[in-house]
Amino acid sequence: MEEKLEQAYLYDFYGELLNEHQRQVYEDFVFNDLSLGEIASEEGISRQGVADLIKRCNKKLLDYEAKLHLVEKFMSIKSDIRRIHELTNDFKKSHNELLMNEIEAISNQILEEL
Amino acid sequence: MEEKLEQAYLYDFYGELLNEHQRQVYEDFVFNDLSLGEIASEEGISRQGVADLIKRCNKKLLDYEAKLHLVEKFMSIKSDIRRIHELTNDFKKSHNELLMNEIEAISNQILEEL
Numbered sequence: 052m053e054e055k056l057e058q059a060y061l062y063d064f065y066g067e068l069l070n071e072h073q074r075q076v077y078e079d080f081v082f083n084d085l086s087l088g089e090i091a092s093e094e095g096i097s098r099q100g101v102a103d104l105i106k107r108c109n110k111k112l113l114d115y116e117a118k119l120h121l122v123e124k125f126m127s128i129k130s131d132i133r134r135i136h137e138l139t140n141d142f143k144k145s146h147n148e149l150l151m152n153e154i155e156a157i158s159n160q161i162l163e164e165l
Numbered sequence: 166m167e168e169k170l171e172q173a174y175l176y177d178f179y180g181e182l183l184n185e186h187q188r189q190v191y192e193d194f195v196f197n198d199l200s201l202g203e204i205a206s207e208e209g210i211s212r213q214g215v216a217d218l219i220k221r222c223n224k225k226l227l228d229y230e231a232k233l234h235l236v237e238k239f240m241s242i243k244s245d246i247r248r249i250h251e252l253t254n255d256f257k258k259s260h261n262e263l264l265m266n267e268i269e270a271i272s273n274q275i276l277e278e279l
Contacts, residue, residue: 064233064235065233067232067233068229068232068233115182118181118182119178119179119181119182121178121235125279128242128279129276129279132246132272132275132276132279133272133276135249135268135272136269136272136273136276139265139268139269139272140269142265143262143265143269148257151253151256151257154249154253154268155250155253155254155257158246158247158249158250158253159250161246162243162246162247162250165239165242165243165246
């Protein structure tokens, strides 16, 4: 996964576990796409200070994911649901009932995992 | 939700964020259904010590859920998927194509939430 996209997902799941200052800086960097220099002058800290803070946030978010695997779990469900959505559309075009069996199997598999 | 069931869900999601001793005691209480007295003599601490530890674990797990809402999110997805699964079965019996539209709508809604 592209690094900023991965950071965005991790932040979506675990961002509330960072403190307010960390969240502010991390959001500016990952979502508002500000440069380290821009954030540094905004926050009144050094460029290196910003870089260190972002590194610490990345580590904290990755540590949570290493323990909880919730981003991974959600991504897997998302891809399964996308498949169900496609199969429903395919069915509407083809009326091939085998597609129903596949939807049933995928939904059953998700239920077992959840 | 019944208290022990709620504790079990919270533990499934956030248990890895407790320390090893907390996990051991919490598992004995919630999953192995040991009494406070049984855990106390197993761990060599007082009954009150066990009660306090479980209370602290509950608080920690509930704090994580209050911040991240991941159990709530998963429960909601699970109920949607269960509905898709039912609709697929209903369709196989009735061949009512409106059911397909409902499956499509639910899967679309989950994708937007994920």
